[in-house]
Amino acid sequence: MARIVLIEDNALNARLAERILMRAGHEVETLTNGEQGYAYVLDNPPDIVLLDLGLPDIDGQTVAALIRQHPDLYHLPIVAFTAWPEAMAAEIAEAYGCNGVINKPIDTRRFAQQVEGYLPLVQL
Amino acid sequence: MIDVQTASDGVLVPASVYDYAALAEIYNETRVDYIVPMPMNAARMKEYIEVYDIALDASFVVLAEGRQPVGLGMLGIRAERAWITRLGVLPMQRGRRLGQALMDAMREAAWTRGCRLIQLEVIAGNDPARHLFIANRFVDRRDLFVVRRPPRTGLTTPLSDLNLHITPIAQDNVASVLASRTDCPSWIDESISLLQSGKLRGYEAANADGQRSWVVYHAGTLQLTHFAFGAFISDKMARTLLFTVHAAHPASDTKIENVPANSPYWPVMQSLGYIPTFTRQEMVLNR
Numbered sequence: 001m002a003r004i005v006l007i008e009d010n011a012l013n014a015r016l017a018e019r020i021l022m023r024a025g026h027e028v029e030t031l032t033n034g035e036q037g038y039a040y041v042l043d044n045p046p047d048i049v050l051l052d053l054g055l056p057d058i059d060g061q062t063v064a065a066l067i068r069q070h071p072d073l074y075h076l077p078i079v080a081f082t083a084w085p086e087a088m089a090a091e092i093a094e095a096y097g098c099n100g101v102i103n104k105p106i107d108t109r110r111f112a113q114q115v116e117g118y119l120p121l122v123q124l
Numbered sequence: 125m126i127d128v129q130t131a132s133d134g135v136l137v138p139a140s141v142y143d144y145a146a147l148a149e150i151y152n153e154t155r156v157d158y159i160v161p162m163p164m165n166a167a168r169m170k171e172y173i174e175v176y177d178i179a180l181d182a183s184f185v186v187l188a189e190g191r192q193p194v195g196l197g198m199l200g201i202r203a204e205r206a207w208i209t210r211l212g213v214l215p216m217q218r219g220r221r222l223g224q225a226l227m228d229a230m231r232e233a234a235w236t237r238g239c240r241l242i243q244l245e246v247i248a249g250n251d252p253a254r255h256l257f258i259a260n261r262f263v264d265r266r267d268l269f270v271v272r273r274p275p276r277t278g279l280t281t282p283l284s285d286l287n288l289h290i291t292p293i294a295q296d297n298v299a300s301v302l303a304s305r306t307d308c309p310s311w312i313d314e315s316i317s318l319l320q321s322g323k324l325r326g327y328e329a330a331n332a333d334g335q336r337s338w339v340v341y342h343a344g345t346l347q348l349t350h351f352a353f354g355a356f357i358s359d360k361m362a363r364t365l366l367f368t369v370h371a372a373h374p375a376s377d378t379k380i381e382n383v384p385a386n387s388p389y390w391p392v393m394q395s396l397g398y399i400p401t402f403t404r405q406e407m408v409l410n411r
Contacts, residue, residue: 010156056165062346062377088402095274095399096274
């Protein structure tokens with residue numbers, strides 16, 4: 001089981017992702033904006049962060065930058081969770097230090113495995 | 125009394141009857157399937173309206189059956205220029221000419237207020253929107269880039285020209301420095317947008333020949349935005365100015381909207397770690 005923080009402002013996307021990940025045995029905490037999401041991660045470092053790049057306050061890139069610059073969170077896996085065009089999302093995510101990208105809409109059959117692929121080995 | 129206009133298949137009401145949170149919600153719902161959704165909350169919507177002179181009484185929400193908001197279009201106005209922005213219709217409501225109704229209402233509002241020019245931007249690849257604007261006789265003007273620069277990137281090359289003298293611009297002088305601009309910025313980065321965004325900082329550069337340039341920018345808590353530049357003197361001077369900015373804010377993320385594709389500063393920005401996120405096409409309609 002992994003502790004996953006999902007930072008996603010779209011309620012439908014969040015519910016679907018939560019349901020799949022919880023069914024796969026993971027613990028999921030969802031935050032709907034960047035400021036709350038970063039604050040939560042800071043106080044409760046999870047095993048992985050799923051980060052929507054388009055958020056209504058601080059956008060996902062800035063949240064990723066904040067996490068990457070924090071000495072206690074530097075190695076925390078961050079996966080960009082976005083509907084942006086794939087090539088663009090991959091370039092931006094890499095530039096901001098994300099470990100990878102999962103594109104929306106998600107493939108419900110593969111989603112949990114995709115997320116687990118970014119977890120540190122000790123969690124599996 | 126609400127000014128209600130009959131649209132082709134819905135009614136339009138001025139956006140001024142909605143609060144910032146409601147406008148943000150309508151806007152976000154119209155963008156759920158957008159190429160690059162950039163959602164807003166109430167605070168960001170308020171800031172957007174204030175910084176970019178959005179005239180809410182000349183902006184419209186379109187209502188469908190049941191009086192549910194299903195679309196939004198905003199009009200910014202400065203003197204004789206207007207810009208259409210935040211235009212969108214909920215995915216399930218498209219194809220009913222509601223976008224056209226919003227366009228008609230905003231164009232009429234702009235002309236009624238004495239505007240001579242309307243401008244807008246469409247993200248490259250949004251063909252339905254582009255076709256709508258072409259059908260409304262908007263013509264292409266130029267390409268604009270939305271660019272980002274993650275913190276702590278591209279600063280490995282040290283400053284090399286000791287003949288350049290860099291000084292911070294005093295707060296009292298920012299407005300007068302901006303008044304010396306000769307470029308043709310997008311409305312997002314016009315001097316008045318910068319001044320209304322506040323928290324401005326800047327640097328001036330002078331070389332041994334007495335040539336000068338400058339950069340002014342908005343230094344937000346987490347992000348640097350709204351960059352304006354003086355005359356382009358040389359790559360070295362431009363690079364030194366930008367290097368100085370980012371060295372002063374090593375932890376800040378940077379986002380600049382609507383950098384003209386032909387800006388001489390763009391190659392220099394790329395050398396300092398800026399990356400293009402997406403392209404917008406600026407289009408204009410003259411009265």
